[in-house]
Amino acid sequence: MSNPPFLEVRGLNAWYGESHVLHGVDLDIREGETVTLLGRNGAGKTTTLRAIMGILRRREGVIRLRGKDLLGLPLHRVAQTGIGYVPEERGIFASLNVAENLMLPPNVSDSGMSVDEIYTLFPNLHERRTSQGTKLSGGEQQMLAIARILRTGAKIILLDEPTEGLAPVIVQRIGDVLVALKKRGMTILLVEQNFRFARKVADRFYLMEDGRMVNTFPGHELDARMDELHEVLGV
């Protein structure tokens, strides 16, 4: 625990219009760590990701990536600090084909995966590279949304419910991809409802409720805390 956190969030408050949605959120992620946010719908998980990215603009508190303040940056400067975002709705563009979608986000470092590596990891995307982006299946769209961030050389990836609505075999595939990313040293902040999926990849969990962080515990304690979680999550 001696290393300073890679991503550091302190006392983060955020508002949608007049509505106060995050209340003093604290969050630390160390380099190479995979952290999963758990919580009910509406607990503020997606909002936390959007506030870190700067998509949600009305914020107070501290957000630092590798010591660099993100809160004061305009939205288009945040990605260049090395942070990549995979939104819940995936954000595949209908007016771009698969290859154009893949090439869309500008590089943020030169350590990203090459297009060849990506096509090896995701052969489907190569096969369908000239198809309209939104003609892909849900699973392929999710792969594309992840792949385009891997291409940019981002050091940390914010993943919002990557398995939502996908078939088990695809969920398995995405899990494999995340494990491979961890091996490459990628830092991952994951929002996930699927315990079985999260258990496989998460080093640590944060539990959110009503826009607050209520608990954090290491990944291996997940099973022991199932009863507590079921109560908070209502699942």
Added chain:
Amino acid sequence: MSTIFGIPAPALYGQILIGLINGSFYAMLSLGLAVIFGLLRVINFTHGAQYMLGAFAAYLLLTYAGIGYWPALVLAPLLVGVVAVLIERFMLRRLYGLDPLYGLLLTFGLALIFEGAFRHWFGAAGKPYAPPAQLTGALNLGFMFMPIYRGWVVVASLFVCLGTWLLIEKTRLGAYLRAATENATLVQAFGVNVPLLLTLTYGLGAALAALAGVLAAPIYQVSPLMGTNLIIIVFAVVVVGGMGSILGAIVTGYVLGVLEGLTKVFYPEASSIVIFVIMAIVLLVRPAGLFGREE
């Protein structure tokens, strides 16, 4: 003399050519409007004035600086583009995220100011602007005589439309533009400077209008109200093609120009309303326009 459907052939060809010329301007202007609307969600009522400013820039460059047609083809769009960039930076930008009505009111007000100022300075009468010496005279096509300048306008507008289309559909910059049209926030979150993209897009749209204005100067004369007369038709073209559709704007521009020309031959009484009748029918049958996507 040969006739087609009882119409003398030269009259028919003549009107088709006029239709193609008008269609060239419809296409170039509606293209800029469609690009601007697609990304900025602003209905740019200044577009007609920017077309007029382009023509006037060419006229003033010639009259006061002795700068001729060919340099004006580059300089006039550049000047009008710079003015548009300033308008976007200092005025339009403040209205993003508000009701689109505000953008419409601002650009409409600016159009009135530009047109009023130029009428005050130069009067309402048209100023002649001679075509360049290389493009005077007429070409015998066998079935008709075509003034060379008019042929040039059709060819030049096709190149301009094709070039713009390629820029938007085939380049990295165009991919940013298309993606930002769908979801500007996400594109900006990926690290693309979307505010700059908006500024450049508005400047490019206005520059396209100004280029059309320079091309139009030798045909229609240069007058402060030349844009007002055209812009209403161009809006109808954009609606028929589908708001925000690039290809729709181009194709619809030429087709409606020719249809209007043909109407002048077969039923002249309807020629000034035919485009609006088509617009009404399209709105009834396909509210998103012929090439538009339902949202």
